[in-house]
Amino acid sequence: MQVAHPSTLQSSASLAGMNKSVLRRMDQRGPRYTSYPTADRFTSDFAVTDYLHAVSDRRSMSAWRALSLYLHIPFCDTICYYCACNKIVTKNRAKAALYLSYLKREISMQGSLFSGMNQVEQLHFGGGTPTYLSDEQMSDLMDHIRHCFTLAPDHVGEYSIEIDPRTVSVERVHKLRQQGFNRISLGVQDFDPEVQLAVNRVQSEEQTLEIIRAARDAGFRSVSIDLIYGLPKQNVMSMSRTLAKVIAASPDRIAVYNYAHMPQLFKTQRQIKEEDLPSADSKLDMLSLCIRQLTSAGYVYIGMDHFAKPTDDLAIAQQQGRLHRNFQGYSTHSETDLVACGVSAISAVGGSYSQNEKTLDDYYARLENSTLPIARGIQLGMDDVLRRLIIQRLMCNFELSINSLEIAYPIVFREYFASEMEKLKQLEEDGLIKIEPEWITVEPKGRLLIRNICMVFDRYLNQEREKAASQNKDAPQRYSQTV
Ligand code: SF4
Numbered sequence: 001m002q003v004a005h006p007s008t009l010q011s012s013a014s015l016a017g018m019n020k021s022v023l024r025r026m027d028q029r030g031p032r033y034t035s036y037p038t039a040d041r042f043t044s045d046f047a048v049t050d051y052l053h054a055v056s057d058r059r060s061m062s063a064w065r066a067l068s069l070y071l072h073i074p075f076c077d078t079i080c081y082y083c084a085c086n087k088i089v090t091k092n093r094a095k096a097a098l099y100l101s102y103l104k105r106e107i108s109m110q111g112s113l114f115s116g117m118n119q120v121e122q123l124h125f126g127g128g129t130p131t132y133l134s135d136e137q138m139s140d141l142m143d144h145i146r147h148c149f150t151l152a153p154d155h156v157g158e159y160s161i162e163i164d165p166r167t168v169s170v171e172r173v174h175k176l177r178q179q180g181f182n183r184i185s186l187g188v189q190d191f192d193p194e195v196q197l198a199v200n201r202v203q204s205e206e207q208t209l210e211i212i213r214a215a216r217d218a219g220f221r222s223v224s225i226d227l228i229y230g231l232p233k234q235n236v237m238s239m240s241r242t243l244a245k246v247i248a249a250s251p252d253r254i255a256v257y258n259y260a261h262m263p264q265l266f267k268t269q270r271q272i273k274e275e276d277l278p279s280a281d282s283k284l285d286m287l288s289l290c291i292r293q294l295t296s297a298g299y300v301y302i303g304m305d306h307f308a309k310p311t312d313d314l315a316i317a318q319q320q321g322r323l324h325r326n327f328q329g330y331s332t333h334s335e336t337d338l339v340a341c342g343v344s345a346i347s348a349v350g351g352s353y354s355q356n357e358k359t360l361d362d363y364y365a366r367l368e369n370s371t372l373p374i375a376r377g378i379q380l381g382m383d384d385v386l387r388r389l390i391i392q393r394l395m396c397n398f399e400l401s402i403n404s405l406e407i408a409y410p411i412v413f414r415e416y417f418a419s420e421m422e423k424l425k426q427l428e429e430d431g432l433i434k435i436e437p438e439w440i441t442v443e444p445k446g447r448l449l450i451r452n453i454c455m456v457f458d459r460y461l462n463q464e465r466e467k468a469a470s471q472n473k474d475a476p477q478r479y480s481q482t483v
Contacts, residue, residue: 072342111148
């Protein structure tokens with residue numbers, strides 16, 4: 001149920017006037033909520049049969065929707081020290097050929113399962129580096145996908161691919177457009193040579209700009225650039241120079257991610273020298289700068305770490321209350337089930353999440369046995385679905401209609417969420433949200449801290465923290481800092 005509220009899109013320029021002391025207090029570890037419950041709550045109790053039930057429920061209830069398809073290509077040529085993705089660094093291209101043979105098996109199985117309800121409106125290739133595949137391998141894979149699923153026409157569907165500008169030529173970009181992709185996302189991170197050296201990702205400015213020009217010439221509908229703040233050797237001045245160059249290149253979307261330094265979890269991050277990392281204060285200054293510089297240049301602050309031109313589908317979808325959040329971040333197609341293929345990929349069908357095996361050996365072994373390679377997942381209960389909706393609304397629309405939730409669910413909001421309302425009061429005192437009888441609205445200042453606001457509604461996280469506190473222990477440190 002969608003109820004419009006006049007304050008949905010306020011000027012994001014005021015975000016730059018953040019209160020640093022509130023930011024420091026809020027700088028905790030927390031999930032990014034690409035799903036709720038978050039992936040760390042999945043268990044092996046959820047098996048292939050549960051996934052099959054979720055799909056057959058869709059079919060029997062005639063409740064099927066257009067699909068989003070995600071393909072995970074885990075390979076990379078070289079390692080970027082900051083990376084926390086699930087990837088395999090190898091120069092042995094034969095590994096990709098073997099992987100593709102299994103990936104195609106999985107796609108065939110999913111295609112048969114969704115037979116008759118397999119219209120795809122959204123396709124995303126992520127990794128790793130999807131362009132690790134050769135032209136021929138990509139053409140073959142796209143043909144196979146078209147054989148197993150029905151892809152909506154180009155002007156309807158959103159077909160995107162993440163590319164590493166170091167791995168593609170101008171000709172390759174044109175080829176990707178011919179293969180059916182209409183959105184492209186480029187990893188840049190930072191243009192500063194010293195920063196690039198410190199993270200082992202040397203990528204010339206000219207290389208990146210050439211690929212952006214090629215994408216425009218080839219007719220890509222949207223070009224997106226990924227940056228990171230908080231990397232070693234970065235400072236406000238270098239960040240400002242990078243932002244100016246990115247703005248001059250005029251991409252449709254810009255994502256500015258917060259670097260999460262967790263060397264205890266991600267081995268490659270141990271290559272980064274701690275003394276080269278910017279201080280917490282300097283990170284806040286960089287974040288503030290990003291917001292100021294990008295909004296002054298005319299970009300709309302979508303939320304979390306995303307900016308878009310006002311004419312971009314993401315900004316329009318947000319204005320119309322159609323924005324959605326999934327494992328790829330913000331998305332314009334809200335009512336889709338997500339079918340994800342590839343090692344470690346996560347699907348979301350109906351009220352379920354399921355994740356594939358995380359190692360190539362296990363992934364291959366399951367497919368050898370002709371079973372879907374699902375290793376774990378979760379079936380959502382009513383409370384999960386309700387909290388997922390609340391977190392989605394807050395993340396995408398920055399507001400919550402209490403009325404519409406009470407109509408859709410058998411609850412009295414203020415009773416059901418009595419303890420959450422207590423916590424929200426503190427956030428209201430901090431100027432991050434406004435609580436009215438019918439609405440909870442995220443104030444412009446609160447948009448930056450939207451993860452903290454959503455964390456109030458995360459039942460699993462709160463139970464875990466309460467348990468840790470009762471045992472005088474720290475809660476597990478598996479999430480990144482929220483700021
Ligand atoms: S950042 Fe991208 S290219 Fe670099 S190692 Fe990670 S997945 Fe590979």
